[in-house]
Amino acid sequence: MASSEYTEVVVEGRKVRLRAPAAEAIPAYGAATRVVGTAAQRVDALEKVTGRAVYPSDLRLPGMVHARFVRSARAHARITSMDLSHAEKVPGFLAAIGPSELSEKSLKDMLGRELPILTEEPKYYGEEILAVCAETDDAARAAAREVRITYETLPFSVDPEERVRAGQFVGGGWTPTGPGRPAVYERGNVQKAMAAANRIIERTYRTAPNVHSSIEPHAAVASYEEGRWTVWESTQGVFAVREELAAMLGAPLLSVRVIGTHMGGGFGSKVSAGKYTFIAAYLAKKLGRPVRCVQDRSEEFVSPYGRPPSVVTIKAAVRPDGKLLAIEQKGIHAAGPYGFGAEWGHAEDMAAEMYACDNVRTETYAALTHTPPPCAMRAPGHAQAAFSLEQMMDEIAREIGMDPVEFRLKNLPARDPVSGKPIAVPRGSHGLAECLKKGGELFQWKKRRKETRDAPPPRFRRGVGVAATAWSAGGGPPASVVIRIHADGVAELFAGAADIGTGTRTALAQIASEETGVPVDRIRVTNADTALTSYCLPSYGSLTLASTGPAVRRAAVACRRQLLSIASDILEAPEKNIVLAGGRATRPASRKTPESSVPIAKLVELSASREIVGLGEREGNPDMSIRSHGAQFVAVEVDTETGTIEVTDLVAVNDSGRVINPTMFKSQQYGGVTMGLGMGLTEERVYDLETGRPLNPNLTDYKVPTILDQPAAFQAVPLEVPYDGNNLGAKGLGEPPIIPTAAAVANAVYDAIGIRLAALPLTPKRVIDALHPPESKP
Amino acid sequence: MKSSIADFAVISPRTLAEALASLRQTPPPVPLAGGTDIMVLLNAGQLEPGVYLNLYSVPELRRPIEVSAGVRDAGTWGAGGADPPGEVRLSALTTYADVRRHAEVRRLLPMLPLAAREIGAVQIQSRATWAGNIANASPAADGVPPLMAYDATVELSSAAGVRQVALSEFYSGYKQTARRPDELITGIRIPVPAPGSIDYFRKVGTRKFQAISKVLLAGLVELGGSREIRKIRLVFASVMPFTYRARKTESVLEGRRLEPGAVSLAVETLRTELKPIDDIRSTARYRLKVACNLLEEFLGTTMGC
C-alpha cells in the first residue's frame, strides 16, 4: 500500500513536511471473515426501540430551564424598537439576551466567514434576534411571543438569479473570491474546443431548496459547574462542537465537554456548534442552572440549514463517436445574506471530475439572497450537480444515438481529471464501470429500454433512465481508538465518532470482534464524548467508517497479539494455530491432540496487566483519488391525466469496497435513494416573493417521501470492487446513494413523455404544464 | 411556536343535555373530538385560548355505527318492489378506523373506507372523526366528498332541539358552515344508494399517503335501463374554497344517455363551472385540468361498465 509519507503544513510562515507516523502494515482481510460482512444486529437496537436511548432533546436535568429564540418576522429589516416588558411579566420568565450583549459572538463556516448569533438587522425571515429563558418550555415560548418588535422594512430578494444580476454574489465552492467575482475552474481551452465541435447541446437545470428534516431537531442541553461546561448535543461531531464552543465562550478547550452518544439524524446540518449550542452554554453559566435549547419543527425551516437551490447551465460538445470534447458550466446557488456556508452549494466539482474531458470551464456564483444561510446536506453540491450533469449526459447520448450507459463507459477517466492522480482501482477494474454493468444486468436495461421505446403512448406512459455518481470517500486520519478487554471477557471500545444513525457503533464493534474474538454483544461501545474518547472529525463526508474503522482494526489487532501470546502458553500451541472467536481462544483438534480452548476472560485474568488494552490509529491514505461509485436505474410510470410520476422499479448499485454489514449498507442505499426521490419529486421550500416568508415551514406541506413512496421493486445492491487503500478495504457510502436519483428519474420521465423536465421537484403540475403548455387551453 | 397549555381549559360533561347546555354560554366552548385538527393548531400556536368541550365524556356521542334494518336483510332487495330506504348512521365520535373495520359499511358505502384509508396513517385514523372532518370545514377534507356524494345529512343538536341539514347545503364559503355555535354534530345519516349505483373515488396528492390532496373527486351515478343517467353526484375537494358539489355539471348530465357526447358536454360544463383556487399545493390551472380529466375518467369507465 503506497501511503503518502508526508503532509505539508505551514508553521510560522515556513513550509514544513510532517512525516506520517510509521505503522506496521496490517494485511487486508482474507476471504473468510467471521463477523465482518455479516448482518449483525445493531448494538443499540434494544435501547432504541424501548426508548431507553436518551437523545439530547429528551434529556431532563434537575433544575433545568428552557431557552427559545425570538425570530425576525421580516426578510430584511432594521429593528427600531424591542419591548420586553410584557415578556418579563410571563410567570417563570428568567432572562433575555439581545444582540447587543452578544455583538462579538458569531459562528464561523469552513472558510472563516461569520454568522452573527443574534442580530439587530435581520437579513432573512426567521433570523434569530433574541433568546429568552424561562422555568418551563411553555413559559419560554410564551415570553418569546410577548416580545414586541418594530421594524423598518428594507429591500430584499429571495431569488438567486436576480441577486446575481444585481451583482450581489461571491464565488461559490472552496476557492473564496471577493464580492462580485465568481469562482472559476478551467482546464484545456473550452472556447477553442466548442468552436471546433459540430455537436453542442445546452440546457439550464434548476434544483429546489431542500431542508434536512432530521427526526430530531437541532438541540443542546448545557450545564455549568465549577468552571466547566457539559453539553449534550445532537451532533455529528463532538470535537468540532467543543472547539467552536470553547472559542466562542473564550474558554480553555478542556473546560467544555461535549456528549453526543445518541442523536436523531443530521445529514450534514449538525457538523458544527449551532446558535442554540452557544445560547444554552452561555445561559447555563449566567443563570447557574442547566439550560435546554431545542428548535421546533417550524424553526428547522427558518434557521441556517438546508440545501440551497441551484440554477446550472451546461453547454457540452461531443464528437459523433461519443467522445466528450468540452463542458462549460455556469452555476448559481443561493448562499444566504452573509455568504456564510457558500461552499455548500458548489456544483462545479462533478462537471470537472466525473468524466474524462480535456476542456472544462466552470463558473460558480454564490448569490447573496435573503434566505437562511445554507449548509451541507447529504452529498452537498453533488446532488444538485448530478441533476444537471447526469441529465446532460442523457441528452448527449440521445443526440448522438448512443446508449447512455455505453456513452458513460466510453468517457470514464483513468486518472482524476482535476488532480491528475490515479483513481484507486486496483486489479484493473473501474468502480463506476462495474456498477453500470451490474446495474444494467439486474435491471435488464437493454431490453426494457427497447420495450419503452416501442410502446404506443397510452394514458400511463412508461420510461426508463439511468444516472451515475462518483464521490470522494476514502476517509483518513485523524482517528484513534482504544479497546480495553476486561477480566469478565467484556470489551470496551472508545471512539470519538458520532453514530448518526448509520450504525457506526455496530460496524466498529464487528471490526473489533473479528480480531479479538469477543462477541459483538459483549462489546460496549462508548462514542462521541470528548471526555472519554479521542479526537476525530465529525461524521460527515461519508468518512466515518473508512476513518475510524481502520483505527479500530489496528487497536483490535494490538489486543489480539496480547491474547494470542497468553493463549499460546496456556494451550501449548503456536499463535498461528489458535483461533479467537465466540469469546474463547481455541486450538482446533489435530491428529495428535483433541480440541482445547480457554475463555478470553481467563486470558485477561492471567495477563500481567489484568486488562488487555489496544490503541489504534488511522494510517494515511495512498496518494490516489479515492472514490465511491454508484449507478441507479429506474423505471417510471407517468399518468398523463394527473401528472403524477410513479417510480415503479429502481436498482441502486454502489461500490464502496468491503461491506462490513450488508443490512446497514443497504439501509444507506434505501435511505439515500428515498431522500433522492424526495428531492426529485416532492421536496421544495417555497418562499412568498412579496414578503420573503417561507410558505411551507412544516412537514404537512414540505413533503418528504414516506415508506409507501418507495418503488415497489427496489433492489439495493452492494458491489465489492476490491480496494486496498486501508486495512479494511472499505470506502464511504452515506452520501453516494442520494446523488444520481433525481437525475435518473428525470431521464426516465423524458424517456416516457419525450419532454425534459429540467426543474425540481418534478411535481404533477410541472408534468401537466409540460404536456399541455400554459399558452394552450387547459 | 406552540401555544401555552396554561391558556386552555377542558370541560367534560356527563350527558348530551349537559353538553348542549354548556354550549349556550358566551363564548361557547369549542367541541373537541379526536383533536387531530385542533392539536395541530395548538402545536403551531394558532389555537384560540379558551374552553374546550370534551365530547368523549358523553356516552350518547359514542354510539356505534347503526345500519337501519331495511338494508341489513339484503334478501328483500331487488325482488321487484321498490328499494327499501336503508340508511347508515355514524355518530359524532365514529372514526375512520371504525368505518374501515365495519364489514357492512364497506359493502354498502364503499367510498367511505376508500376515503378512510387515505386519511393520515393508522394513528390518525384511530383518533380522527368524520364529524370533526365535516365541522373543520377544510376545502381539502377527504372524508366529506364521499359523504356528500352519498347525499348524507348532518344531524345538528342544540338545547333547542335537533335539525337535519343536507351536507351539500352545509358549506357556504371558506370555513363557513351551517352549524350555529350552540350546536353539536350528533350524527351523520347516509342513505344507502340504489343497487347498481356506480361510484368513483380518486385523490391526487403529492405523495402516496399522508398527503393533503391537490384534487379529489368523489362521484356516484345511478343509471337507468337504457343507460340514461337518473342521478349523478360530482363532489370535488381541494379545488374550490370549500367542498364543492358541481351541480351545474350534474344537471347537464341528469336525464341524458351516458355516451361520448354527454361526456364532452359535461367536461366543457365543468370547465366553466369550476373557479379553482391557487395556492402552494398547486395552481388553478393544474386543478382545473386534472378535475376535468378525473370527470372524464369517471364517466369513461362508467360507460365501459
Ligand SMILES: Cc1cc2nc3c(=O)[nH]c(=O)nc-3n(C[C@H](O)[C@H](O)[C@H](O)COP(=O)(O)OP(=O)(O)OC[C@H]3O[C@@H](n4cnc5c(N)ncnc54)[C@H](O)[C@@H]3O)c2cc1C
Ligand atoms: C397527521 C395528520 C394527517 C391528516 N391527514 C388527513 C387527510 O389525509 N385527510 C383529511 O381530510 N384530514 C386529515 N387530517 C385532518 C384531521 O385528521 C381530520 O380533519 C379529522 O377528521 C378531524 O377529526 P377530529 O375528530 O380529530 O377533529 P377535532 O380536531 O377534534 O375537531 C376539528 C374541528 O371540528 C369541530 N368538531 C369536532 N367534532 C364536532 C362535533 N361533533 N360537532 C361540532 N363540531 C365538532 C372542532 O371544534 C374543531 O373545530 C390529518 C391530520 C393530521 C394531524
